[in-house]
Amino acid sequence: MPALVLTVNGTVHDFVAPAEETLLSVLRNRLDLTGTKYGCGEGQCGACTVMVDGQAAFSCQMAVSEAVGKKIVTIEGLAQDGRLHPVQAAFLEVEAFQCGYCTSGMIVSAAALLRSNPSPNAGDIVGALAGNICRCGTYTRILAAVEQAARKKSSK
Numbered sequence: 001m002p003a004l005v006l007t008v009n010g011t012v013h014d015f016v017a018p019a020e021e022t023l024l025s026v027l028r029n030r031l032d033l034t035g036t037k038y039g040c041g042e043g044q045c046g047a048c049t050v051m052v053d054g055q056a057a058f059s060c061q062m063a064v065s066e067a068v069g070k071k072i073v074t075i076e077g078l079a080q081d082g083r084l085h086p087v088q089a090a091f092l093e094v095e096a097f098q099c100g101y102c103t104s105g106m107i108v109s110a111a112a113l114l115r116s117n118p119s120p121n122a123g124d125i126v127g128a129l130a131g132n133i134c135r136c137g138t139y140t141r142i143l144a145a146v147e148q149a150a151r152k153k154s155s156k
């Protein structure tokens with residue numbers, strides 16, 4: 001098995017793993033970053049979404065070897081200096097979840113959207129979150145939370 005070096009949430013990790021092991025498996029089982037969820041394992045639900053070089057990506061569909069040399073950000077890495085990311089804060093304020101299983105993936109996808117488009121309209125948000133499934137059906141509140149986060153971010 002090859003020795004791999006992965007940068008996750010600004011920390012460099014050295015470990016040995018099969019090159020074809022999924023990034024999701026490495027995050028959860030080797031690095032103990034369990035905020036990223038295993039949903040379907042087939043690229044159909046978005047529960048495993050992380051940022052790879054600033055873009056939302058399904059970590060269940062990426063071999064860890066593909067992630068080497070890239071900047072990975074998980075839900076655990078979004079807060080800065082003890083302050084929640086605006087999307088995290090808005091999800092809490094709006095209570096945009098029920099069971100919470102989809103929440104980390106939703107938040108990471110929304111955070112990636114706001115990086116590239118700080119003032120998205122409702123269509124932009126729905127499009128960016130199209131790959132994230134909420135089995136509890138909290139879509140209305142999720143949309144409201146992302147709109148709130150965008151408003152607060154752009155008013156700063």
Ligand code: FES
Pocket residue numbers: 037038039040041042043044045046047048049058059060061
């Ligand atoms: S667990 Fe990756 S898309 Fe469902």
Ligand code: FES
Pocket residue numbers: 096097098099100101102103133134135136137138
């Ligand atoms: S809050 Fe339960 S899956 Fe979205």
